[in-house]
Amino acid sequence: MNRLDGRLGFLSALPLVLVLLLSFLAPMAVVALFSVMPQKVFSIANMPDFSAYSLFFSQGYYKSLLWSLGMALTATIILLLICWPLAYAMAKVFGRFGLVLTVAVVMSLFVSENIRLFGWVLTLMKGGLIEGHLRAWTGLSFESPLYDVPIIIFGLVYVYLPFMLFPLAQGIAMVPDDTRQAAYDLGASRSQVLWQIEVPLAAPGIVVGSLLTFVLAAGALAESKILGGQAVIAIADDIETAFTFGQNWPLGSALSMILIVIIGGLALFGVSKVDLDAIMGRKR
Amino acid sequence: MPTSRSTRIVLYVYGVLVIAFLYIPLVSVGFASVSKARYLTFPIKRYSTKWYGEALGSSTVSELLTTSMTVAVLVTVISVVVAFFGALAFARYHWRFRTTFQKLILLPIFFPQTVLGLALLMWFNSLGIIPTWKTAVVAHLVWIAPIATLIVAIRAYSFDPALEEAARDMGAGTFTILREITLPLLMPGLVSAGLFAFLLSWGNFPLSLFTTGADSTLPEWLYAKMVSGYSPLVPTLGVMSVVGSFVLIIAAFAVARLLRANKETSAVQD
Amino acid sequence: MGSPGLLRLRGVVKRFGSFTAVRDIDLDIVEGEFFTIVGPSGSGKSTLIRLLVGMDEVTEGEIWLRDKRIDKTPANLRPTCMVFQSLALFPHMTVGQNIEFPLKLRKEPQDKRRARAEELLDLLRLPRSYYDKRISQCSGGERQRVALARALAFDPEILFFDEPLSALDYRLRKTLEKELKDLHARTGKTFVYITHSLEEAMVMSDRIAIMKEGRFEQIAVADEIYSAPVSRFVAEFMGEVNLFPLSAGADGRIASDALSVRPGMRLSQLTPGSGGLLMVRPEYVRLAGDADGFDFSLKGIVHGEYALGSRIQYEIETVNGMVTVEKLREDRLTATEGQTLVLGFNAENTHFIGEAA
Numbered sequence: 072m073n074r075l076d077g078r079l080g081f082l083s084a085l086p087l088v089l090v091l092l093l094s095f096l097a098p099m100a101v102v103a104l105f106s107v108m109p110q111k112v113f114s115i116a117n118m119p120d121f122s123a124y125s126l127f128f129s130q131g132y133y134k135s136l137l138w139s140l141g142m143a144l145t146a147t148i149i150l151l152l153i154c155w156p157l158a159y160a161m162a163k164v165f166g167r168f169g170l171v172l173t174v175a176v177v178m179s180l181f182v183s184e185n186i187r188l189f190g191w192v193l194t195l196m197k198g199g200l201i202e203g204h205l206r207a208w209t210g211l212s213f214e215s216p217l218y219d220v221p222i223i224i225f226g227l228v229y230v231y232l233p234f235m236l237f238p239l240a241q242g243i244a245m246v247p248d249d250t251r252q253a254a255y256d257l258g259a260s261r262s263q264v265l266w267q268i269e270v271p272l273a274a275p276g277i278v279v280g281s282l283l284t285f286v287l288a289a290g291a292l293a294e295s296k297i298l299g300g301q302a303v304i305a306i307a308d309d310i311e312t313a314f315t316f317g318q319n320w321p322l323g324s325a326l327s328m329i330l331i332v333i334i335g336g337l338a339l340f341g342v343s344k345v346d347l348d349a350i351m352g353r354k355r
Numbered sequence: 356m357p358t359s360r361s362t363r364i365v366l367y368v369y370g371v372l373v374i375a376f377l378y379i380p381l382v383s384v385g386f387a388s389v390s391k392a393r394y395l396t397f398p399i400k401r402y403s404t405k406w407y408g409e410a411l412g413s414s415t416v417s418e419l420l421t422t423s424m425t426v427a428v429l430v431t432v433i434s435v436v437v438a439f440f441g442a443l444a445f446a447r448y449h450w451r452f453r454t455t456f457q458k459l460i461l462l463p464i465f466f467p468q469t470v471l472g473l474a475l476l477m478w479f480n481s482l483g484i485i486p487t488w489k490t491a492v493v494a495h496l497v498w499i500a501p502i503a504t505l506i507v508a509i510r511a512y513s514f515d516p517a518l519e520e521a522a523r524d525m526g527a528g529t530f531t532i533l534r535e536i537t538l539p540l541l542m543p544g545l546v547s548a549g550l551f552a553f554l555l556s557w558g559n560f561p562l563s564l565f566t567t568g569a570d571s572t573l574p575e576w577l578y579a580k581m582v583s584g585y586s587p588l589v590p591t592l593g594v595m596s597v598v599g600s601f602v603l604i605i606a607a608f609a610v611a612r613l614l615r616a617n618k619e620t621s622a623v624q625d
Numbered sequence: 626m627g628s629p630g631l632l633r634l635r636g637v638v639k640r641f642g643s644f645t646a647v648r649d650i651d652l653d654i655v656e657g658e659f660f661t662i663v664g665p666s667g668s669g670k671s672t673l674i675r676l677l678v679g680m681d682e683v684t685e686g687e688i689w690l691r692d693k694r695i696d697k698t699p700a701n702l703r704p705t706c707m708v709f710q711s712l713a714l715f716p717h718m719t720v721g722q723n724i725e726f727p728l729k730l731r732k733e734p735q736d737k738r739r740a741r742a743e744e745l746l747d748l749l750r751l752p753r754s755y756y757d758k759r760i761s762q763c764s765g766g767e768r769q770r771v772a773l774a775r776a777l778a779f780d781p782e783i784l785f786f787d788e789p790l791s792a793l794d795y796r797l798r799k800t801l802e803k804e805l806k807d808l809h810a811r812t813g814k815t816f817v818y819i820t821h822s823l824e825e826a827m828v829m830s831d832r833i834a835i836m837k838e839g840r841f842e843q844i845a846v847a848d849e850i851y852s853a854p855v856s857r858f859v860a861e862f863m864g865e866v867n868l869f870p871l872s873a874g875a876d877g878r879i880a881s882d883a884l885s886v887r888p889g890m891r892l893s894q895l896t897p898g899s900g901g902l903l904m905v906r907p908e909y910v911r912l913a914g915d916a917d918g919f920d921f922s923l924k925g926i927v928h929g930e931y932a933l934g935s936r937i938q939y940e941i942e943t944v945n946g947m948v949t950v951e952k953l954r955e956d957r958l959t960a961t962e963g964q965t966l967v968l969g970f971n972a973e974n975t976h977f978i979g980e981a982a
Contacts, residue, residue, distance in 0.1 A: 079450070083441065087444070088459070094475065095462070095471070157366075160369070178601065181554035181601075183577065183596065186381075186593040186597065193397075194379055198395075203398055311473070320477060327473060334466065347457050351509055524707050
């Protein structure tokens with residue numbers, strides 16, 4: 072590390088660090104402070120107490136958290152299974168089509184998730200794109216799958232697919248073809264290659280993809296609101312309600328803190344396990 | 356063991372199905388936007404573009420579009436500048452707190468945006484700032500500036516640090532190196548980061564939700580109408596927003612192609 | 626080479642934390658010479674050249690260029706230039722823009738820059754039409770020449786080279802080695818070159834420095850390094866070699882466990898009571914039926930035969946371990962594997978490496 076690099080690195084990090092200090096770290100500190108304020112105050116100039124946290128248990132908010140975490144976990148597992156073959160094909164099989172797929176998936180990301188979820192409502196509702204046409208052509212009908220737990224998980228899978236697909240493809244691309252061929256050459260079967268060569272070597276991609284989807288899904292709001300009606304309440308929904316209708320900032324902050332600690336802990340754990348230089352660029 | 360022909364076919368079909376899966380809802384929205392009926396049911400009986408006419412004539416809509424556009428443009432400009440330097444600190448320079456810095460940048464991306472938005476609301480409140488679209492710009496930056504930085508960083512990783520060293524060796528100072536070598540070489544990364552920043556800001560809803568105050572962006576308005584009281588303008592504006600984004604992407608690709616072709620011919624003639 | 630040192634290093638040390646990459650180096654590079662630093666990877670040669678160019682700062686010691694101390698001067702203010710291993714040609718500029726870059730930095734007017742660029746294209750035997758070519762349109766050898774032209778553009782006092790040929794294929798490398806030597810002769814510039822390939826160093830250099838663990842083991846003209854290495858490390862680094870332990874008794878008589886020594890044989894460097902290694906290169910070892918007429922000889926069994934193109938190499942098992950022998954193709958042995966032979970060589974073809982080394 073030479074001195075010039077050290078200085079330039081510090082200077083060029085400064086703008087972004089300032090942005091994040093003012094828009095991320097400081098607000099997080101405010102949330103932490105608010106979470107230990109007495110109920111229904113709108114300033115942090117009060118004696119701290121932990122009443123907001125006790126509500127988490129006494130008023131059943133923990134159920135929302137468990138629902139959110141459970142649905143996020145389910146969605147993550149489903150996404151792993153759905154995305155693995157596709158990520159594999161993107162990294163190793165598809166040539167130009169891989170690029171087409173990438174562009175298609177990235178473009179879908181630019182459409183507000185509201186609009187896309189609303190599109191599913193129009194597609195799946197009674198009298199929607201599928202049921203409406205089915206009834207018109209065959210006379211058959213079915214109940215709308217909307218406003219239930221499985222459809223929320225479906226929404227999570229749909230919205231967070233790119234966040235699993237791309238890290239996974241990147242991870243698989245990091246598995247050298249030679250190692251796979253060498254393993255076959257040494258007599259390994261297809262499943263042995265998968266479990267003993269590909270999965271361990273693609274682990275950074277798997278970790279990043281799973282963490283990203285889990286964490287984003289655990290804090291998701293729109294899926295349960297738009298697709299799920301109010302079948303179950305997601306923790307993010309509780310937080311929003313506490314701030315808006317409830318006008319109880321300390322309660323909202325305490326719920327946020329609980330979510331932040333879980334998510335932040337997982338994120339930090341995951342980020343500390345992977346070598347960013349190796350994933351994103353060459354190793355120096 | 357090469358992938359067999361049948362496996363390849365299955366994988367291609369699977370890929371096409373996934374693309375279809377991603378775009379089916381947009382097809383529904385597209386059809387809905389040209390249905391004449393105020394309350395939509397499929398199959399659509401009468402098609403009409405009257406909702407488009409209504410949207411274009413509405414002052415609410417033009418206000419929404421202006422707000423969304425202003426926010427997105429500002430977010431783009433600030434993100435690109437911050438990301439240029441941030442990416443160098445992330446990928447290029449070896450300095451003491453580099454790994455800490457890399458992790459700090461990733462954290463906001465992992466955070467639920469709703470929570471980020473609420474945290475910002477409280478932060479602005481405790482500073483005595485009344486939220487408007489200007490505070491929404493700050494809110495978008497939390498999430499978009501790190502993503503833009505990562506995009507530029509990928510580009511920064513792929514360029515040879517010897518290029519900068521060579522320039523310095525031949526007599527260039529730090530500022531000249533940044534202008535003559537680093538900036539032109541990172542340009543493709545900066546353009547895609549700018550594009551991402553604009554589009555992500557244009558489509559973002561959870562960060563705007565609590566931070567725009569009395570102002571409203573397009574995705575916010577759409578959400579409000581979706582969860583409480585349907586408006587036939589919802590699919591129409593949805594389609595307009597999507598088409599706007601895609602036109603921008605295609606235009607950007609076309610310009611990039613044109614520039615590249617231009618450069619090559621000028622290099623030969625000159 | 627009577628002129629005073631153009632570039633002088635005095636007690637140069639570079640440490641990275643607790644690791645010392647360059648240890649206390651003194652060096653004088655003469656104006657106009659082709660000086661090559663050779664060493665295995667990790668020997669500190671790359672670190673040393675970065676210090677010389679100004680891309681890293683010395684921890685201790687002084688570097689002088691003529692009568693100016695430059696070790697605190699940053700790279701951009703030193704009148705020297707380096708050709709990088711990766712060449713570091715700017716991909717977003719044309720060949721001409723690359724060559725003119727250092728001149729543009731010095732605010733030269735455009736017509737002068739253009740004239741200089743064309744002069745350099747001529748010097749490096751590149752067609753002038755290459756001025757407008759993009760770097761991506763140039764072949765490996767052409768890029769090499771563009772990099773050289775760019776480095777020469779502002780007429781630096783010294784040109785440094787950081788293994789610029791290492792990524793090229795064998796034939797192109799051979800051609801460019803000769804071109805580089807030729808360019809050195811035509812420009813009269815001082816070239817300082819680092820490489821891990823001794824062959825490359827031998828072809829081009831006036832003087833060679835062998836580097837090991839941050840120090841110079843030996844600095845000498847190429848021939849001397851080959852025939853009279855100062856240490857086992859240098860001897861073995863410079864290609865195939867056979868080494869035999871020797872010692873001299875109090876009366877000066879040579880004693881060896883492996884070799885039969887001609888009676889009355891003396892080695893001037895081998896003082897009574899000392900010991901060391903006797904070096905003989907494979908091409909000087911003769912194979913015969915008996916020991917007659919050799920200063921040194923030993924018995925051995927033919928173990929293997931390897932074709933090296935114009936020469937044939939034999940591995941012969943002896944009490945001293947494997948001994949390597951090389952013959953021209955036309956002098957190929959009729960002996961077969963397993964046959965016992967006598968290996969002999971004479972004192973004038975050997976070199977003695979003292980105990981301390």
